[in-house]
Amino acid sequence: MKIENILIEHFPRLKCANFFILFDTNFDDVSSVRVHLRPTEIFVRFENDHSTTIDLQSLAVRIQINSLSLLIAKENLISFRINIASSFREEILPMQSTMNAASAMKRLSLNVEPDTEFSIVCDNCSGPLSKSLHFRRILELPSEQMDSNEWFCHKPEATTCNGQHQPVFSATSLMPAEDDLLFGNYFALIHRTHIQNIHVNSQQRMIHCKRCLSHIGESVGDSTLKFWNGNIKIIRTNVDTPERLFTDSNSLFHNFLVIVDRVSYDYQMLGRQTLKLLFEARSSKGTTFLFIQTMARNLEIYQMDKHTNTTTDRATMTRVDGIKCLFLCEENTDRTLVEFWQKDVNVVSAHISIGMLDATVEHLHLLSKYVPEQFRMNNGFCLSYLSYGINS
Structure with missing residues (x-):
């Protein structure tokens, strides 16, 4: 068995991290899987003595080797939680905040200008x-x-x-x-x-x-x-190749993340804290709604480096940006839920195309497979991530 991808949720203030390890095949024919902890490494060993090492140096933390909990091994996923071996007395906070640069609204750019033919x-x-x-x-x-x-x-x-x-x-x-x-x-x-x-x-x-x-x-x-x-x-004129009206818009899901950043900026300008998103898309079949409840907007997420050499059986981790969220997609849904969200002052609404909504829901479902089934669903909503960097 080989590791397909690794996702790590790091919570510096809580001094813990959640690990989700996806494999290329199920555990049906494997009698045992062992997880060994070291301060800066994690070993995943199978019954045939084949093992994979997860290098945690990019997280700049040391883990408590006796703190593994919530271990679940089912289908092709292993998940567990570990504690970080540090204290608040050792934490160094930056003197200058980078919030202004991070929260700046992303501008839309077009491939045409006034008087362009x-x-x-x-x-x-x-x-x-x-x-x-x-x-x-x-x-x-x-x-x-x-x-x-x-x-x-x-x-x-x-x-x-x-x-x-x-x-x-x-x-x-x-x-x-x-x-x-x-x-x-x-x-x-x-x-x-x-x-x-x-x-x-x-x-x-x-x-x-x-x-x-x-x-x-x-x-x-x-x-x-x-x-x-x-x-x-x-x-x-004088350009033979067709192109999009908007620049940098080859991916519908990437465009959706830009919209999320833009509506989040408007939301922050209003001085609100929690964020719920309601997206509406119309087609000839009717109206489809996408409900998104953000859970962690500044979460430290790490995934296995795409350039990891699998022949060495050593996986290195790289930082990616993302939002942890709950989502629900309903086509021609009961207006009761829609009206309830629309009356909530914490909800930001926006219209998107049906193609963008379908691409987003597909991506959310793919990223939800990192979470064990028993932790994935909550009152009809599914747990997932909004991230362009996480491999799906």
Whole structure:
């Protein structure tokens, strides 16, 4: 048997660490597995004397060799807890806080600028969805937690009609004029007159490519269309290769983590402590909700180094960033739970694409396998991690 991956949760203030060791095969044909502790190493030994050493030097801690507890060996997972051999008198805290750099809101960046010429194509079949476009103004929308009444800069210039200035639209609606492109968390709002070769579902108001019928966005009002970044691509003038509208957006799950960072920043600005996230995604089948309850937002997580040489039977650990959380995904769920969360002042809500939600739920389910089944479920919610660095 070989180790597939190792996940370590380190709690410096609690002076303990949780270990989760995944193997490539189950323990069905193995009669015994032994775990031996040393101050900076852990040995996992099987009945055939084959052993693997877990190097803990990257954690910069020494473990208490007589403190192993909660040992569970089931299917292809071994988990246990150990105590750290140190005291609070030995702890050194940094004088300067790095919270400002860590909590800065991540900015969204586009591959187009004002007056850049480009066209929009379907991501699935590359069918054209627009003619050549260029926008005079490209503006970011406020987050869904902000009051849009104060965002007067997004109001287009008034037009003259019979000697009187007439606003093109209500400033509070934040809908784009014909020469505007407004964008939010990996979506763009574009005036209806620019788009062609689409079919709009009259009931759900979903937008589909007329060629391949794939879902590409939603209709917002009578004059505005909303396109999700993962469902379309753009072709810029003098650039033959199609690309995403947003830069650094090849992974839907990575984009989701950026959204989590952004809504967390808004949440911190409001002075709140606990964080619950409610994501909503619409499709032709209905509405799907993703409930996320964060448990540990600044958790020290370590995993087996991807470049570990398995032939030496020695695994080294590397630090990764992540959030420990409980999650629940419900399609067309009972509105009672949704309304209960929406009334909670600690809940931050956001809309995402159905493709992003599906990719996130798949990733959460894969990372939940690190936790033993008896500790994984709680009132229908499943324990997992939000991390781009952990191998799934």
